[in-house]
Amino acid sequence: MKKITVSAPGKLELYGEHAVVYGRPCIVTSVNQRLKLTVELIKEPIFEFNAPDINIKDYIKPMNKLGLGDIPKGAKHVETALLNFIKKYPINSGVKVTSKSKLNSLLGFGSSSASVVCIIKALSELTGKKLSNKRSFLSDKAIFDIAYKTLLDIQGRGSGVDMAAVIFGGTIYFVTGGKTIKPLNLKSLPLIIGYTGFKAATAPLLNQVALKIKRYPKVIDTIFTGIGQLLPQAQKALSKEDWQTAGELMNFNQGYLSSLGVSSAKLDSMINAARDAGAYGAKLSGAGVGDCMIAFAPPNKVSAVKKAIEKAGGKAINIKSNVEGVRIEL
């Protein structure tokens, strides 16, 4: 087999973002907003990348120059992941990558992580000694390790939680760097999701938090510890489908994230609107400032909460969470 199409879901953090970069746990779910890449092994020793929706057309580079020179922003993740893969598992061919879906379509659900995971998974399938249709050459954990290295190469810091969500799918309990990756096996997750209308860049927010740690080490450590302490109860609440407790714990988590300085007026107004309309609780999800907010609400309040989010200037998005991780598309 020389060509394969792979798809990966988006992700949403339920609890623990930012603190997870510093050794605390996090709970993350996958969402059914999938990114698709077609990857082909070609004779010529070149890397060729086409993703028209992000203005990347016929980006071509010799395989032995990967990672060098100017790399357009949209190609950085795929190229670095490819480089990290071939450093570990050298290949004698070129690689052609085409984006099948809009890379932009992930509305702040983590398109870069999805693209990194797709290319590694595809290469693992194309180059590995496949034992059966289902067996990949690399285990999910081995894919995670290359994906996490790619994130650190590009961003300097990060927990890897996004990569784990995209690879393993479902809803997982995760500790920094993949020290723990535990599926929660939830039967349902009636999450309400509101999109702010813009994606936020993660790296500057991580740098902002890192600067605060330098200035206020004890204060920030107390905030991170507080966030970490929400997690055992949150995990239990999710498993018992106790959405009230799960929502109330989101409110605490949002308070901590606000004091870290990663919320925004837009997120605050959407979160407050959701609460005022009867949600049990609501919080931002991810690095902050933009992207998405999430909420839990009693079933008879869901529609009012969604309307309130829209009235506050957000977009209520109906997509499934707790879905399958990276997979081969036939």
Ligand code: MEV
């Ligand atoms: C971003 O999706 C989640 C953060 O916790 C960063 C990370 O864990 O790498 C803000």
